[in-house]
Amino acid sequence: MSDKKLKLVLCWHMHQPEYRDMQSGEFKLPWTYLHVIKDYVDMVAHLEATPAAKAVVNFAPILLEQIEDYSNQVSGYLHDRIAIKDPLLAALVEPSVSADPEKRLKLLRDCRKANRERQIERYPAFRKLIDMADWIEAHQDSVNYLNAQFISDILVWYHLVWMGETVKLNDNRVKRLIEKGSGFSLHDRIEIVEIIGDLLSKVIYRYKALARKGRIELSVTPYAHPIMPLMLEIDSAREAMPGVILPAISHYPGGEERVRWHLQKGLATFRHFFGFEPQGCWPSEGSVSQRTLQVLADFGFKWAASGGNVLHNSIRACGIGEAVSVHRPFKLGSAEIACFFRDDGLSDLIGFEYSKWHADDAVADLIQHLENIADYEKQSPLVSIIMDGENAWEYFPDNGYHFLSALYKRLSEHPRIELTTFSEYLDSAAPEAGFLPKLVAGSWVYGTFSTWIGDADKNCGWDMLGDVKIAFDKAVANGNLSEQQLAVAQVQLGVCEGSDWFWWFGDYNPGEAVSDFEKQYRLNLSNLYRLLGEEPPPYLALSFTQGSGSPAMGGAMRRGNQL
Known part of the structure; x- marks a missing residue:
């Protein structure tokens, strides 16, 4: 056994796409506030509870803006109705239930969107309501026989099961409502909104407070989460997928200008919420290319990170052998920025396997892997575990409470493992970064861009985006937009350029999720055309992709390694 210390970075990426209709301000999907009350509050609570723990927490700027909007809206309701x-x-908070059968059915469908095993089955009272809602879905002519109490109870329970485990353990209001179990009143429902308002109003500050104390490092993603390498050069997809079929557009018009806009806007948003400049950037989906790293270096970032398979592809392309340690940062050519690479195997164990294990066994297994790495490596290694900060936990018992509690405790107490951050590692007397003569463009998913381009439906989405960008450029060139109109159109275009729409296009994804995101994408594009003073093309009135698949974890996550 070696006495070398292994340095470990846990990097949690917090990200939701723009769910608002930017013209009306209405949220079309509720996932931002639901993940706040379940995941973002739990994740910060675990860090608060373990003073010796450290982590990197990365925020997509467009998520921060939505959290602020929700907080303001709840406050506006509670204080001014x-x-x-x-x-x-x-x-x-509606005093009465709508008599419209379609609205009632939609409400029941929305309240069924929860993990069956971990959220629904855990509470018999909620399970009974969901069983009834399932029956009504199969017998829709019965919906008008539902009374208001049923709707009230299923609404309250849905929000209770989406509460974080730390909230359920510490908030007496939540405890009381769970114990009550049924017969919820309007007062109870308003109390749920008050709880949600409390969580929304404080969550960002809690992360900021930990950063001020040096307990976490906060980093940023480009504003609306675009795939920067594809915007800079669509052909970069061929570097890891030589035979890929690309969209009809040969390049994204003005791509570099748009990448720089997302970075500038993202940094300004980060400063607004946290009051300082971040030193690191998790590029959307860990998507990197040689040109992307150079642009990030131009913006003064000290580090970026990507998937382990990007490094493996690059090592093979450089012909420098597979014996090169992946557990350290690398630099590319003359660029000053260091790039860290995710340990895909360890990250995927947390994301896809450990939810099926007892928490103590899972943490012990992870530590055994880390100890093996420390024994094997010749120099003190830096291991990067990077994953979504929200999507895995609903598959764990009690929202990952036992796993995360044990993880931080065991790691922070381990004599051979040192939790650190990327910036802290670079500022320490750490080994020099490895040198890569060439970087093969790719992402944290399989080391390729196959999740966002190459499929016929994904390519169709890119062609639609290319069409609206050409219309945007034409409107700007003709001077059709005032300064204020241009600023609004820039943001709307940024929303259209987000990665999430392309993620969900394709029949291998679940039908309902594909439909939700495809409708949102067409709405985003249509809104931009109208801002430009144009009628949207007729094809935006028609669905262009449908899903029928059943991927692991509902498709919200992907493995770093393809099975």
Whole structure:
């Protein structure tokens, strides 16, 4: 056994796409506030509870803006009775239930969107309501026989099961409502909104407070989460997928200008919420290319990170052998920026396997892997575990509470493992970075861009984006937009350029998720055309992709390694 210390970075990426109709301000999907009350509050609570723990927490700027909007809307309702612009959240405070059968059915469908094993089955009272809702879905002519109490109870329970485990353990209001179990009143529903408001208003500050104390490092993603390498050069997809079929557009018009806009806007948003400049950038989906790293270096970032398979592809392309340690940062050519690479195997164990294990066994297994790495490596290694900060935990018992509690405790106490951050590692007397003569463009998913381009439906999405960008450029060149109109159109274009729409296009994804995101994408594009003073093309009135698949974890996550 070696006495070398292994340095470990846990990097949690917090990200939701723009769910608002940017013209009306209405939230079309509720996932931002639901992940706040379940995941973002739990994740910060675990860090608060373990003073010796350290981590990197990365925020997509467009997520921060939505959290602020939700917080303001809930505050506006509670203080001035201003309507909330999220249908599901607003339903909690509606004095009476709509008589419209379609609205009732939609509400029941929305309240069934929870993990069956971990959220629904855990609470018999909620399971009974969901069983009834399932029956009504199969017998829709019965929906008018539902009374208001059923709707009230299923709404309250849905929000209770989405509460974080640390909230359930510490908030007496939540404890009381769970114990009550049924017969929820309007007062109870308003109390749920008050709880949600408390969580929304404090969550960003809690991360900021930990960063000020040096307990975490905060980093940033480009504003609306675009795939920067593809915007800079669509052909970069061929570097890891030589035979890929690309969209009809040979390049994204003005791609570098748009990448720089997302970075500038993202940094400004980060400063607004946290009051300082981040030193690191998790490029959207860990997507990197040689040109992307150079642009990030131009913006003064000290580090970026990507998937382990990007490094493996690059090592093979450089012909420098597979014996090169992946557990350290690398630099490319003359660029000053260091690039860290995710240990895909360890990250995927947390994301896809450990939810099936007892928490103590899972943490012991992870530590055994880390000890083996420390024994094997000749120099003190830096291991990067990088993953979504929200999507895995609903598959764990009690939202990952036992796993995360044990993880931070065991790691922070381990004599051979040192939790650190990327910037702290670079500032320490760490080994020099490795040198890469060439970087093969790719992402943290399989080391390729196959999740966002190459499929016929994904390519169709890119061609639609290319069409609206050409219309945007034409409107700007003709001077059709005032300064204020241009600023609004820039943001709307940024939303259209986000990665999430392309992620979900394709029949291998679940039908409902594909439909939700495809509708949102067409709405985003249509809104931009109208801002430019044009009628949207007729094809935007028609669905262009449908899903029928059943991927692991519902498709919200992907493995770093393809099975």
